[in-house]
Amino acid sequence: MTDIKGIGPKKQAKLNEMGIYDIGGYIEYLQRYYEDRSNLVYIENSVDGEKQYFELEIANAAKTYFFKKNMSITRVVAKDDTSSINLVWYNDRFSPQSLKIGTKYKFFGKIDKSKKQISNPLFSKLDDDYIGGIYPIYSVIKGLSRKEFIQFKDTILDNTKIRSDYLPEKILEQENLVDINDMFKILHRPDSYLDLYKAKLSYVTRQLVVEHLANKLFNNIDNSYIKHKAISLTPYTESLDFELTQSQQQVLSEISYDMYSDKKMNRIVIGDVGSGKTIVAILSAIIAIKNGYQVAFMAPTELLSIQHHNNFKSYLNKFDIRSELLIGSTSTKDKRSIYRDLQNNDIDILFGTHALFQEKLEFNNLGLVITDEQQRFGVYQRKLLSEKGSSPDILLLSATPIPRTLALTMYQDLDLSIIDTLPSNRKPIESFLVSENMERRFLKFAVKQIQEGRQVYVVCPRVSDDEDSDVNSVENIYKRYKKFFEGRIRIDYIHGQLDVESKTRKQQLFANGDIDMLIATSIIEVGIDVKNANLMIIYNANYFGLSQLHQLRGRIGRGNYQSYCIFVASDGKIEDEKLKFIETNNNGFEIARKDLELRGAGDRFGVFQSGFTSDNMYEIYDEDLYSRVNRIVMNLFEDKSYESNIELKKQIENKMLEYKKIILN
Structure with missing residues (x-):
């Protein structure tokens, strides 16, 4: 990449830190989200509290005022044909100095009509496309600005053919998909929302075709199965301190049928947060264990x-079932002992992460693999196990409730079970939708909960402050809260950029009650049960998807205390239909249906905000999309055109390598 103008060894090193090592990697590094900078407005017609695009003439030179220590405000007066406005920059006295009196510039920022000002606006010359149009926002690291990143990317797009398309031209025409080279160009610099929608649809279709084809190919190879003898589960269910719901009993019956039949079990259980999927999985494990x-x-x-492991160890011990735990922090001595006992068939059930697939680990007689919340990697897990000479049943668990018809389309190669009721003893979480100007009131409520011995989650959409975003970040809220609470409560923070050891330590401290308030990104969405946590505050709630808000809220309400969730709307979003709906609804399946309805045919993929990274791609629940993917896979599979398609084979191999890296690291 050092052949590209502007990329020297230092910039190359920064790009490497972002996981970009070559031209292809640069092109495939996609946006975090898009920002609409396309609609030009006049000052008088602008919407208070919203980010908008203005073309303004500079009326006076920049003036800087200093106050406190190392703090400054720089003001510039600008005008258009309808009015004048103050442009204000905080702690940035250099950028506005380039603005010349009498010259027109493009500005993008949030207007405050009561103060007659736009705070920290972005600006550019009239002939610069930095403002105007649909603008991609990328995650970059310190030492590389977004503007530089985009300049390098534009050079690559203008001078490079990305690759040959691995989908046949006939399929592109039949399914109205965009050619792969045009697709990436549109994703990086869209001219319209319609083009962007088509490009996003084409991108995610390609990704899912590769995954589904890999799934189908592997399932075709692996036809062996385990047939278990029927056992009575009554002694095991009667020893529980609660009764299974009718829905749990039905799902357990479906799993038992699979395990007693002449076929390999390959089933996914979908259930709402707290619906009791784990105990159903444990009872399924007992069937396998009691069959040897x-x-x-x-x-x-x-x-x-x-x-x-902690929740079920004593329960399993009652039935002479030995369980062990294997994770990264397990001591070398204990690991050796587990390896030995596992090979000798002295361990019945082993809990852990994907570390269970490391090469040194050998099961004596593996009959069932249960995977919680990582169904995406199911194909590769089975591949790894088959390479070890194992062919176990597979049971996948998902806490993302989606309508049955859509689930059947999404998981066509899996049998489907749904737990659609919650245990009767769970108290419904009380939810409230508020604006940010009520912060002092809800923080006083948080203090009251903490004084009563409870704990609090605070969720933000971002890790740190963006140069072009006014949403709350973990870093910003942490600093603000430290100042507000003045040491009265124990506060800490967690986000995805921390190393694994730090994240684990902080979550454990919170679980142990050594932290009163944990400020976090959505990383806590898949987290541990902290029964003492009964309050969650979610800032800029409109930035999250409806189903994701429900998943986050599911982190509380695990104990016997009444729980509360406060959704804090961004400025001007208090009437947001999505937020009003989740404030009054706790049923995950109803929320999933509403999520699909709100997205609508025109914005199923969140065109107006979301980017399309590998992280959020799997949050797309669209029946038409999955029907299209299944159609394409069937065409490729039936005419065997994939066998001579070198590029498609390469994509499947790359996907498997990606999964291997995720699973084994």
Whole structure:
């Protein structure tokens, strides 16, 4: 990449830190979200509290005022044909100095009509497309500005053919998909929302075709199965201190049928947060164990693995079932002992993360693999196990409730079970939608909960302050709260950029009650049960998807205390239909249906805000999309055109390598 103008060894090193090592990697590094900078407005016609695009003439030179220590305000007066306005920059006295009196510039920022000012606006010359149009926002690291990143990317797009398309031209025409080279160009610099929608649809279709084709190919190879003898689960259910719901009993019956039949189980259980999927999985594990097989139970994080093990160890011990835990922090001595006992068939069920697939680990007689919240990697997990000479049943658990018809389309290669009722003893969470100007009131409420011995989650959409975003960040809220509470409560923060050890330690401290308030990004969405946490505050709630808000809210309400969730709307978003709906609804399946309805045919993929990274791509629940993917896969599979398609084979291999890296690291 150093052949590209402006990219020297230092910039190359920064790009490497972002996971970009070559031209292809640069092109495939997609946006975090898009910002609409296309609609030019006049000062008088602008909407108070919203970010907008203005073309203004500079009326006077920049003036800087200093106050406190190292703090400054720089003001410039600008005008258009309808009015004049103050442009204000905080702690940035250099950028506005380039603005020349009598010259027109483009400005983009949020207007405050009561103060007659626009705070920290972005600006550019009239002939610069930095403002005007649909603008991609990328995650970059210190030492590389977004503007530089986009300049390098534009050079690449203008001078490089990305690759040959791995989907046949006939399929592109039939499914109205955009050519792969045009697709990436549109994703990086869209001219219209219609073009962007088509490009996003084409991108995610390609990604899912590769995954589904890999799934189909692998399922075709692996036809062996385990047939279990029927056992009575009555002694095991009667020893629980609660009764299974009718929905849990039905799902357990479906799983039992699979395990007793002449076929391999390959089933996904979808249930709302707190619906009791884990105990159903444990009872399924008992069927395998009592038939002489071993079970691997995998969770996405170490803490969740620890929680599962702690919750069920004593219960399993009652039936002479030995369970162990294997995670990254397990001592070398204990690991050796687990490896030995596992090979000798002395361990019945092993809890852990994807570390369970490391090469040194060998099961004696693996019969069932349970995977919690990571169904995306199911294909590769089975591939790894088959390479070890194992062919176990597969049970996947998902806490993302989606309508049955859509689930059947999404998971066509899996049998589907749904737990659609919650245990009767769970208290409904009380939810409130408020504006940010009520912050002092809800923080006083938080203090009251903490004084009563409870704990609080605070969720923000961003890790740090953006140069062009006015949403709350973890870093900003942490500083603000430290100042507000003045040491009266114990506050800490957590986000995805911290190392694994720090994240694990902080979550454990919170679980142990050593932290009163944990400020976090959506990283806590898949987290451990903290029964003492009964309050969640979600800032800029409109920036999250409806289903994601429900998942986050599900982190509280796990104990016997009444729980509360406060959705804090961004300026001007208090009437948001999405937020009003979740304020009054706790049913995950109803929320999922509403989520689909609100997206509508024109914005199913969140065109107006979201980017399309590999992280959020799997949050797309669209029946038409999955029908299209299944159609394409069937065409490729039936005419066997994939066999001679070198580029498509390469994509499947790359996807498997990506999963291997995620699973084994």
